[in-house]
Amino acid sequence: MSLHRIRPDLARHAQEIAEIAKRAGLDFFETRFELVDFDTMQQIAAYGGFPQRYPHWRFGMEYEKLRKQHVYGLGKIYEMVINNDPCYAYLVEDNSVTDQKLVMAHVYAHCDFFKHNYWFSKTNRKMMDEMANHATRVRRHIDRQGYEDVERFIDTCYPLDNLIDPHSAFMQREAKRDETPSQTMSKEREIEKDVVRFKAKPYLESWINPPHRAEKQRQELMSQKKKEKHVLPRQPLRDVLGFLIEHAPLEDWEADILSIIREEAYYYAPQGQTKIMNEGWATFWHSRLMTRHILTDDEIITYADHHSGTVAMGPGQINPYKIGVELFRDIEERWNKGRFGKEYDECKDMEAKRRWDRKLGMGMEKVFEVRSIHNDVTFIDEFLTPEFVDRFKMYHYRFDPSTRRMVVVNRDFNKIKAQLLFMLTNHAQPYIYVVDGNYSNRGELYLAHKHTGVDLDIKYAVETLKDVQRIWRRPTHLQALINDEMVLFSFDGEQSQQQKIHADMPAPAHGV
């Protein structure tokens, strides 16, 4: 695929819009547009935005879904942009020039977001090359191992790609392995601290705290500490994939493929964490730039039509573009008018609140700050207000078993916010931890689901556990709270079983 191919007229528009965007304060990586036909766009979309991925049928399945969506008129892809330096963005060649301009403005804002949002700060900015490398590596494994074996192994690994720790890039969870002497010293001091000493007058000391007992305690504590050292992992670990790569009995090519899948999962994680913000930010800027600077009179209708399509919301649905852009606009207005802080929050006079305007003009500054430091969870947590929920008529719905329909259950601000936050936390993936890599001292793997109010899907859990076992090769367990009961799912390579957890069973090294 040759890059940097774009019609001169579009290149001119891209140039102009980039300059307008920069003047407005956006700061992005160099952005390269490419003009593709519709089918290529679908192909790239099926590949998660990249022109190259390693061979696997699920990309083909994604492609089939996208094609069908288009045939049935359910969706059309207008834009696609890759977080990379330089950023790559695709334009569909049959779109009107107005649409192309809109997409360009939208894309520049995405690129600004990629460059400045904190959650993207640790992503690989050469992912375009990296994806191509992954493809080459997997192809090489296919040449050596055969297509079927490699495909089967990818089938086994891929179901685990949400078992990562999206925050691990930002913090050191596991202690460094080679401990320095000073730490060993402190360990001794720690043991000394834990040795039980009763209060005693000096002349009674050897009677009340006989040295042999202290020595015995010291020995016990020491051996306990030693045992702890052999506990794997040393604390519950969310990066299950990382753990498997390090400790599962994998062949080199298998470890390589698993690490490719893990690396790509980490690359995509920030996009899952900032869906609302990123789309909101891009929509905020495209509408601002288009209406204020770019549109010519005869383009207004086309623009309005497309824009309203982007931010349209069906009943019972939340469109991340819409909720995101409205929140950014709300923040801009609130910080322009000073509608924040103790005084505003405590004001009970609704009329005064409605007219509140301190003319602070801090809106722009604030939105840029917000785009830099927040992710969807903190964004909603901090900026969703009762007024906003009211204005946009938001509600909380739930499945009603008697009518078998989704029904509105309430319009309570706290419930709505709690629900939104729940849906966004860990981008709606369950929390799974490795809690013991040597369960019952038999080298079995023990995973645990941390319950956050919703049970795991049992059928899927059982199937996914099989894939974990295929990698670990020893019996593998998953502990999960199902219908208020602690259940242990197990798979030993041949048989699946599940049992209620009871006191007689050996406990894993850690709880969650």
Added chain:
Amino acid sequence: MKIDKDHQRFRQIVKGRIRDDLRKFLTRGELIGKEGKNIITIPVRGIDLPHFRYGDNNDGGVGIGEGQVGDGVDGDGEAGPGGSNPGNHLMEVEVSLDELADILGEELRLPRIKPKGNHQITSQKDRYSGIRSTGPESLRHFKRTFRAALRRQIIAGTYDPNNPVIVPIRQDRRYRSWKTVLKPQSNAVIVYMMDVSGSMGDEQKELVRLEAFWIDAWLRRNYEGIESRYIVHDVRAAEVNRQTFFHIREDGGTKISSAFKLARSILDTHYAPEEWNVYIFHFSDGDNSSESDSRECCRMLRDHMLPRINLFGYCQVASAYGSGNFINVIHEHLEEQQNVITSRVNTKDDIYDSLKTFFTPGK
């Protein structure tokens, strides 16, 4: 396109799933109505790879719009941001009837249709797959012409990369041309006979239709120029068209020999044995008006029909009424005949096995 391989691989996996569930698909009656479109949509479960995910006892979602507490949320309750609601992970895949017949064919074995007849042994097909240096201008192959010119200029040393002008001359021109492909073709006729008397209830007819449908779909897929004739009978027999055969409702008594007589006269009139492969399938609940008529059928088969046909398939469906004795009479009288095959179909699940019984010998 790069994704083609992945896409093909996906289709292959889909087909594998269909093969695993072939029995189930063969019993889907609604396919019969859809054959005009020749594309059927099959929901395939479990192609998606599993993940740890939330179950469906979750706490709903957040929406926007009017409505009081207790009102239903329109739409499908699609998840909000983050997508907390699990989809049903059901993938609908389009498969053409031909593809399905192919899959069926891979599981069964084709009958050995002998090349017969002299007027139609081969069919000819022209394919534009060749290249020649002469031909009409309308068939000029521009790319190949250009390539030939480029090659000539490079060899002649007149090609300048800084000024890449290619001028094809007369000798460079290339034209598409056809090759004639001979396709062996055999003549085959299938005669379907069905008992539509009162004792054949809707359930029985449904079984027959499904089985006949698959025999038909599959043979048509594999042989060009196959002819099908359809006969329905109660005490009298009549030839009907395909549409009628698959949808007719009748009642009355049963006289199986009436259908055999009609079949024989059709064969005598139109299908000379030296020119045609003949397949006859008869479907009934095995109830006949008299034992003597059943014996008469066997006599007709042995004396007049079996010597000149490839296969007589008899498929008996279970019925609450009647003796269901015809299959026994056939066994009794025609046991030694190689080209008689019988099968019983009691439920839809038996269709697959019945098809296998008919075709596995590869007759």
